[in-house]
Amino acid sequence: MNAQALESDRPAKVAASEPDQGPFDAWLPATAPNAEPAWLALARAAATERVHSQGAPTGKSEGWRYTGLRALLEQGFTPVDAQPAALLPEDVDHLLVPGLDSHRIVIVNGRFAPQLSSLAGLPKGLRIGSLRIALAEDPDALTDDLTRVAGDGAHVLAASNTAGMDDGMVLLAAPGALVEKPVELLHISVGMDEPRVAQPRHLVKLGDGAQVTLIERWASLGDALYCNNAVLEIGLGRDAVLAHRRVQLESPSAFHISGVYLGQGAGSRYNGINIGLGGRWSRTDLVMRFAGEHAECDLGGLYLAGDGQLVDYHLDVRHGLPHCTSRESFKGIIHGRGKAVFDGLVYVAKDAQQTDAAMSNRNLLLSQSAEVDTKPQLEIYADDVKCSHGTTVGQIEPEMLFYLRSRGIREGLARRMLCLGFAGEIIDALGNDALAAHVTEVVGARLEAAPL
Amino acid sequence: MLSVQGLRANVGDKEILKGLDLEVGAGEVHAIMGPNGSGKSTLAHVLAGREDYEVTGGSVTFEGRDLLDLDPEERACLGLFLAFQYPVELPGVNNTYFMKAALNAKRKYHGQGELDAVSFLRLMKGKLKVLHLDDSLLKRPVNVGFSGGEKKRNEIFQMALLEPRLAILDETDSGLDIDALRVVADGVNALRSPERSMLVVTHYQRLLDYIEPDYVHVLAKGRIARSGGKELALELEEKGYGWIVDEAAA
Numbered sequence: 001m002n003a004q005a006l007e008s009d010r011p012a013k014v015a016a017s018e019p020d021q022g023p024f025d026a027w028l029p030a031t032a033p034n035a036e037p038a039w040l041a042l043a044r045a046a047a048t049e050r051v052h053s054q055g056a057p058t059g060k061s062e063g064w065r066y067t068g069l070r071a072l073l074e075q076g077f078t079p080v081d082a083q084p085a086a087l088l089p090e091d092v093d094h095l096l097v098p099g100l101d102s103h104r105i106v107i108v109n110g111r112f113a114p115q116l117s118s119l120a121g122l123p124k125g126l127r128i129g130s131l132r133i134a135l136a137e138d139p140d141a142l143t144d145d146l147t148r149v150a151g152d153g154a155h156v157l158a159a160s161n162t163a164g165m166d167d168g169m170v171l172l173a174a175p176g177a178l179v180e181k182p183v184e185l186l187h188i189s190v191g192m193d194e195p196r197v198a199q200p201r202h203l204v205k206l207g208d209g210a211q212v213t214l215i216e217r218w219a220s221l222g223d224a225l226y227c228n229n230a231v232l233e234i235g236l237g238r239d240a241v242l243a244h245r246r247v248q249l250e251s252p253s254a255f256h257i258s259g260v261y262l263g264q265g266a267g268s269r270y271n272g273i274n275i276g277l278g279g280r281w282s283r284t285d286l287v288m289r290f291a292g293e294h295a296e297c298d299l300g301g302l303y304l305a306g307d308g309q310l311v312d313y314h315l316d317v318r319h320g321l322p323h324c325t326s327r328e329s330f331k332g333i334i335h336g337r338g339k340a341v342f343d344g345l346v347y348v349a350k351d352a353q354q355t356d357a358a359m360s361n362r363n364l365l366l367s368q369s370a371e372v373d374t375k376p377q378l379e380i381y382a383d384d385v386k387c388s389h390g391t392t393v394g395q396i397e398p399e400m401l402f403y404l405r406s407r408g409i410r411e412g413l414a415r416r417m418l419c420l421g422f423a424g425e426i427i428d429a430l431g432n433d434a435l436a437a438h439v440t441e442v443v444g445a446r447l448e449a450a451p452l
Numbered sequence: 453m454l455s456v457q458g459l460r461a462n463v464g465d466k467e468i469l470k471g472l473d474l475e476v477g478a479g480e481v482h483a484i485m486g487p488n489g490s491g492k493s494t495l496a497h498v499l500a501g502r503e504d505y506e507v508t509g510g511s512v513t514f515e516g517r518d519l520l521d522l523d524p525e526e527r528a529c530l531g532l533f534l535a536f537q538y539p540v541e542l543p544g545v546n547n548t549y550f551m552k553a554a555l556n557a558k559r560k561y562h563g564q565g566e567l568d569a570v571s572f573l574r575l576m577k578g579k580l581k582v583l584h585l586d587d588s589l590l591k592r593p594v595n596v597g598f599s600g601g602e603k604k605r606n607e608i609f610q611m612a613l614l615e616p617r618l619a620i621l622d623e624t625d626s627g628l629d630i631d632a633l634r635v636v637a638d639g640v641n642a643l644r645s646p647e648r649s650m651l652v653v654t655h656y657q658r659l660l661d662y663i664e665p666d667y668v669h670v671l672a673k674g675r676i677a678r679s680g681g682k683e684l685a686l687e688l689e690e691k692g693y694g695w696i697v698d699e700a701a702a
Contacts, residue, residue, distance in 0.1 A: 398504070403540035406500050407554035407610065408528035408561070417553065421544025421593065 023056040023069075027160045027197055027229070029079055037139035043147045047162035054156040063155060066341045066373040067312045071281055072255055077197040077227045079164055080109045084190045087221075089116055092188055095219040099434035102184035102215060103128060109190055110198030110228070111167045116188075125177030125210070131201055132167040142170070146203055149233040150261035154285040154316065157257050161231040165201035168230075171214070175207030175237065182213040182245075182432065189254065191224025197255075202232040206240035208265070213243040215435060218279075220251035227255035234260065236268040238292065244272040245430055248279060249442060252308070256282040264324075266292025273429055274313065274330075275439055276303035277446065281310045288317040290324045301330035302426040304443060305338030305370075306450050312341035315359075319352040319382075328359035331426055333419055333443075334370035335450045342374040346389070350381040359389040364396065364422055366415070366450070416447045453478045453649045454499075454519075454618055458510035460674075461498050468494040470674030471510065476618070479646040483660055483685060484653045486671035487693040492653045493537060495671070496622040499651075500534035501527050515617065528554075529561035531617030535607040535624050542594035547606070550594050551576065551613055558614060579612040583639045601632035608639040619643070620651045625659040637662030657689040672700040 028048060036044070056073065057064040087108060105128050106116035112130035119128055134142065153159055169185050187200065206212055218228065228250075236242055250256060256279045264270055276282055288297050297317065305311040317326050332340045342361045363372045376389040396418050404414035423443055430436045456474040460467065468491045476482050486492050498505045499512065501524030512519040515530055522530070542550065556566045567575070576590060583605045595603050604624055611619055621640065625633055640650070640663050652663055660668070660682065668684040669676045670693070677700040678684065688696075 397540075399540050400542055402502055402524060403536065403542065404550075404553075405524040406502075406528055406534050406536075407550075407614070408525050408557040409553050410525050410557065411523075413553065413557075414525075417545050417550070418542065421542055424544035 022052045022054060022156070023073055024051050024156060024160050026076070026078055027051070027164060027199070029164050029166070030081070033166075037135070037143070039140075039143050040135070040146070044163055044165070047159040050152065050159040051156060051163050054159070057155055063314060063343065067283060067310065072227070075195045075225065075227070075255065077195045077255075080111075080192070080196045080198045083111055084109065084192065087113065087116060087188070087190070091221070092116060095186070095188060095221075097217075097434055097438045100182075100184065100215070100432070100438070102182045104184040104186060105129075105169050106186045106188060107168065107200050108188045109192070109196070109226075110200045112169070113188075123177070123179055125174035126179050126212070127170070127172045128183060129170055130167055131165070131170050131203065134170045142203065145205055145235055146233065149235055149263045150231055150259065150287075153231065153261070154259055154287055154314070157229055158231055158259050158285075161199045161201060161229050161259075164199040166199065168201040169203070171202075171204045171212070173206045173210035173212050173240075175209055177207065177210040177212075179210075179212045182215050185214060185216045187218045187228065187230075189220045189224060189226050189228060189250065191222060191226060195225050195227070197227040197229055199229045202230070204232065204234045204242070206236050206242055208237035209239045210237065211241040213245070215245045215247070215432070218248040218250050218256065220254055223251045223253055225251070225253040228257065230258040232258070232260045234262045234270070236262070236264045236270060238265040239267040240265065241269045242271070243431065244270065245275075245432070245435060246273065247275045247277070247435070247439060248282065249277045250279040252278065252280060254279040256284075259285040259287065262286075262288045262297070264288070264290050264292065264295040264297060267294045268292070269296045269298075271298045272300070273426065274299070274301040274303075275426070276301070276311045276313065277442055278309070279311075280308060283312040283314070285314045285316065288315075288326065290319060290321050293321050293323040295324045297324070297326040299326070299328045299330075300426050300429050302423050303330070303332045303340055304446055305332070305334045305340045306446065307336035307338060309338045310341070311339075313343070315344040317346045317357070319346070319348045319355045319357065322351065322353045322355070324352070325356040327357075329426070330361045331423060332361070332363040332372060333366065333423065333447075334363065334372055335366035335447070337367075337369045339371045340373075342372070342376070344376045344389075346378050346387065348378070348380040348382050348385055348387065352382045353384045355382060355385040355387065357385070357387045361391045363393045364419065365393060366396070366419070412448070416444060419447050420444060453480075453515065455513040456510070457512075459495075459498070459512060460507065460509035461494060462506045462508055463494065463504065467508070468505075468674055469498065472671075472675055474669065474676060476649050476651065478649060480667065481644065481650045481652060481663065481665045483665035483668045484651060484671055485655070485657075485668060485685065485688060487697060488655065490671040491674045492655075492671055493622055496534055496620045496651070496653050499620060500524060500532065525557065526561075528614075529558050533611050533614055533616035533619045535604075535611055535619065535621045537623040537626060539595045539603040539607050541596045543596050545594050547592055547594050548576070548590045551610065554610070555613060576613065579609055582612065582642055583609050584635050585609055600627045601629070604628060604632065604636050605639065608636055612639065612643060615648075617647065618649045618651065620653065622653045623655065624652075625654055625656060633659065634662060657685045660685045670696050672697045675700070
């Protein structure tokens with residue numbers, strides 16, 4: 001984006017006598033919720049202040065160098081203020097993953113949709129429900145968790161989420177709870193009369209030794225223009241295990257901002273796989289912190305960006321304690337005039353001895369006009385660590401293509417086979433056959449339709 | 453079956469094939485021998501349709517079609533098969549899926565339906581046995597982590613499955629120990645038939661002890677310098693290539 005243009009846009013607004021108007025003020029709710037616990041009202045007020053006072057990040061701020069906000073600001077998003085007519089299960093049948101058996105909670109335009117969710121028969125020790133309802137029922141139950149992991153968040157849009165938080169999912173697993181069936185958090189967005197932003201806020205808390213699989217999905221009805229600005233806070237107790245799958249497949253007009261904020265207790269294991277397939281403009285921040293030793297954080301990702309698409313993943317993994325392990329492995333396929341951004345930071349503090357971290361980002365560019373800006377960074381202040389990073393940007397190897405063609409396979413299919421082979425490592429790691437088949441099918445279809 | 457006339461081809465600015473003539477009839481096995489750099493592998497790749505080689509002259513007819521006019525995939529569907537000297541690793545592409553895609557591409561080209569999963573697996577297992585290949589190879593990505601011998605056997609396995617009209621074996625013996633060589637040769641010999649022709653490209657005579665050719669050609673400086681029966685291979689073994697190369701230069 002053009003930072004200069006954005007800067008020059010603003011004085012005009014200021015001149016129209018709106019002093020100190022931040023560019024995302026329009027995203028703030030018109031009225032504050034009444035009857036809110038003091039701690040939450042306080043957090044909301046502080047976040048509101050940050051939205052006011054922090055301007056939009058510009059091209060000069062490091063985290064936004066390659067990701068322009070202009071397109072996002074131009075849409076004139078305002079908060080979702082009314083809900084669409086209640087969807088019926090048959091309206092969203094086609095958005096479900098065939099063969100995926102899950103405890104499902106559905107969020108429509110940022111709001112819990114009980115009629116689409118299937119939360120009956122949850123196993124002992126697992127609670128899943130609406131944030132709004134949880135706060136109404138027991139206003140102080142979440143005092144120690146909500147907003148605590150994310151803090152101020154990665155940028156002004158996280159503050160906007162806190163200021164505007166209205167509903168979302170709360171998932172609480174009791175210590176020792178072993179949940180076999182995956183929990184599915186399905187976001188469905190429906191177009192409204194004008195461009196709206198939904199700001200769902202989710203909280204996941206696993207007690208000591210609890211084990212859960214969370215499949216987070218993002219889907220749309222039709223090709224609606226809308227924005228999601230989500231924050232998910234995850235707290236893992238000692239030795240807790242969370243497998244987190246995120247599959248974003250949204251409308252070609254969709255804007256998507258999400259932040260995953262993770263706090264890991266000692267000995268806990270987080271295994272997250274991010275599949276970014278769609279949307280017009282997507283920005284994801286994965287912010288990981290270790291709160292105890294011997295914890296493991298494994299982050300995988302696969303993104304596909306085609307014509308008119310921007311996909312941006314920012315990783316911020318901070319090793320502040322000794323003996324923790326992190327893996328960051330992201331792969332991207334960019335075709336047409338698509339653009340991808342990968343910015344991965346692994347920070348190892350002075351005291352974080354025996355840290356083991358390895359980051360890789362590999363990209364396949366399928367066209368001349370495809371673009372990727374990749375920036376893996378290691379910042380290491382400890383002296384007894386094992387850290388590595390690597391990045392590649394390449395094209396399909398002509399030798400591989402010729403080998404397939406020499407066996408009678410036509411060029412288009414040969415290219416798809418090689419791309420799927422490249423993506424396969426991440427897709428296989430999803431560890432769920434139904435989800436993997438779904439992703440493979442979508443990736444295959446996208447590549448088939450892609451002007452290479 | 454295959455008729456090559458006055459074939460000229462460049463790699464970059466360098467002319468490698470300089471007017472090569474070759475006639476291969478149905479069911480015949482021809483050996484192409486020659487010193488390094490004589491153009492053996494170039495010939496194999498030009499016939500298979502590799503785009504890095506530029507054909508600058510001559511003609512190639514295969515099964516009555518102008519071969520040089522066809523994409524590599526169409527040549528393969530018509531029944532041409534190249535067993536690579538260096539089989540390519542395809543990370544993430546499952547061997548079974550690969551073979552199935554290849555076989556079905558060919559069937560589709562000839563107006564046949566796709567093979568169902570059961571018939572396909574049955575077919576694969578039958579061919580595996582002949583080549584002493586392990587089942588587990590089918591589940592692995594194509595050639596990834598295969599030993600040199602496994603890669604070559606995988607090539608012959610593909611050939612067995614695709615049943616080509618003309619098989620070109622490009623230095624299939626290179627890098628193989630004697631046991632692996634025997635297995636590969638047995639696999640090739642099992643595929644000999646009156647309808648199938650073979651072009652065996654090799655530097656060494658020893659492969660021809662196992663795969664007995666009907667004709668032997670010596671390639672030197674981009675042309676066939678000498679042709680003869682299988683006894684020519686023995687003569688080369690004894691005297692080396694020098695005398696033929698010298699004759700060609702003269």
